[in-house]
Amino acid sequence: xxxxxxxxxxHHPRGATWLSSPDEMLQHCPLSAHHRRLRDDDAEPIxxxxxxxxxxxxxxxxxxxxxxxxxxxxxxxxxIWNAVRDEAKLEAEKEPILSSFLYAxxxxxxxxxxxxxxxxxxxxxxxxxxxxxxxxxxxxxxxxDKAIQRSIRLDVQAFKDRDPACxxxxxxxLYMKGYHALQVHRVAHTxxxxxxxxxxxxxxxxxxxxxxxxxxxxxxxxxxILLDHGTGVVIGExxxxxxxxxxxxxxxxxxxxxxxxxxxxxxxxxxxxxxxATILGNIKIGEGAMIAAGSLVLKDVxxxxxxxxxxxxxxxxxxxxxxxxxxxxxxxxSLYLEFCSWDSADAxxxxxxxxxxxxxxxxxxxxxxxDRNEVNI
Numbered sequence: 457x458x459x460x461x462x463x464x465x466x467h468h469p470r471g472a473t474w475l476s477s478p479d480e481m482l483q484h485c486p487l488s489a490h491h492r493r494l495r496d497d498d499a500e501p502i503x504x505x506x507x508x509x510x511x512x513x514x515x516x517x518x519x520x521x522x523x524x525x526x527x528x529x530x531x532x533x534x535x536i537w538n539a540v541r542d543e544a545k546l547e548a549e550k551e552p553i554l555s556s557f558l559y560a561x562x563x564x565x566x567x568x569x570x571x572x573x574x575x576x577x578x579x580x581x582x583x584x585x586x587x588x589x590x591x592x593x594x595x596x597x598x599x600x601d602k603a604i605q606r607s608i609r610l611d612v613q614a615f616k617d618r619d620p621a622c623x624x625x626x627x628x629x630l631y632m633k634g635y636h637a638l639q640v641h642r643v644a645h646t647x648x649x650x651x652x653x654x655x656x657x658x659x660x661x662x663x664x665x666x667x668x669x670x671x672x673x674x675x676x677x678x679x680x681i682l683l684d685h686g687t688g689v690v691i692g693e694x695x696x697x698x699x700x701x702x703x704x705x706x707x708x709x710x711x712x713x714x715x716x717x718x719x720x721x722x723x724x725x726x727x728x729x730x731x732x733a734t735i736l737g738n739i740k741i742g743e744g745a746m747i748a749a750g751s752l753v754l755k756d757v758x759x760x761x762x763x764x765x766x767x768x769x770x771x772x773x774x775x776x777x778x779x780x781x782x783x784x785x786x787x788x789x790s791l792y793l794e795f796c797s798w799d800s801a802d803a804x805x806x807x808x809x810x811x812x813x814x815x816x817x818x819x820x821x822x823x824x825x826x827d828r829n830e831v832n833i
Contacts, residue, residue, distance in 0.1 A: 536609045536625060537568040543626035561630060569598045572608060575629060576636050580662050593655070597643045604642045607679040611638055614682045618702060634686030637669035641677065648673035678725065694718045694738070698725035704749070706732035724759060
């Protein structure tokens with residue numbers, strides 16, 4: 457996926473096509489596009505694609521089903537970008553004081569890639585690392601990498617669907633530091649594998665300073681990821697995070713300090729890692745597993761199980777295929793388990809098993825928010 461050219465903006469979105477060549481992308485989406493002023497006739501028409509169109513472009517993970525289209529098609533409209541522009545126009549009308557900000561950040565750009573590069577560059581700039589330099593770096597990486605183009609859309613969809621505080625796609629792109637940190641990591645990861653390790657580490661350091669999120673550029677992170685709040689998240693060099701994973705604030709995927717080489721956790725698809733959970737060592741968190749808030753995990757966790765405690769123990773199975781999508785949490789289990797002996801009282805085991813197996817009846821945290829703008833996709 458990539459930018460739509462200005463030419464395509466004058467046509468109905470159903471007839472628009474993706475620019476598949478990197479050179480063509482850069483030609484039609486010049487890095488200086490944000491300096492141009494849009495004329496009245498440049499405004500693209502509002503288009504909200506059908507559900508079938510959305511499935512052709514990206515999986516709607518909120519539906520709770522596995523990825524229906526492993527490989528995206530490059531032809532067709534971009535429902536995410538259309539929604540972002542739509543929302544930005546509405547916000548500019550409601551809050552005129554933000555109109556210049558919204559214009560510079562979103563409406564002056566031709567595509568999601570370019571807008572993201574502009575927003576991230578301006579958040580990370582400092583006196584010796586200029587926004588123009590950062591935007592050049594981000595655009596040149598993202599516009600040449602179709603996997604990143606896909607991931608930035610799946611990630612913003614994850615924020616919109618799973619975080620009740622995220623009112624729109626536009627707000628995720630502009631304000632969610634977890635989203636920004638994740639996308640800059642994707643750029644740094646590409647640079648790392650291109651041999652530009654010093655630049656990748658510089659981006660990691662800057663993200664850590666600005667957002668409080670520390671992800672090593674070599675770490676492998678899937679798509680459809682939610683970094684909720686983001687603050688305090690640490691992900692080590694050899695860690696792997698699968699698709700559709702949700703990570704709350706304060707999560708650590710670290711090493712034990714005793715190993716070299718492959719020494720960090722591997723988190724399976726659809727897992728939900730609670731706030732301040734610490735997972736250490738080259739261990740596996742199974743697909744669809746849930747780690748309760750505050751837990752310390754030192755051993756493998758089987759797929760579709762709940763683990764809680766210090767150290768964590770498996771306390772129950774899960775019915776949900778991907779708990780990361782429903783965002784139902786097990787609260788306070790770790791605090792109690794820290795002070796209770798599992799061997800001293802069967803009643804303790806029974807109590808926590810009862811809590812773990814009955815929390816499914818609660819409403820998910822990601823329930824519809826009355827103020828959220830829903831896109832008809």
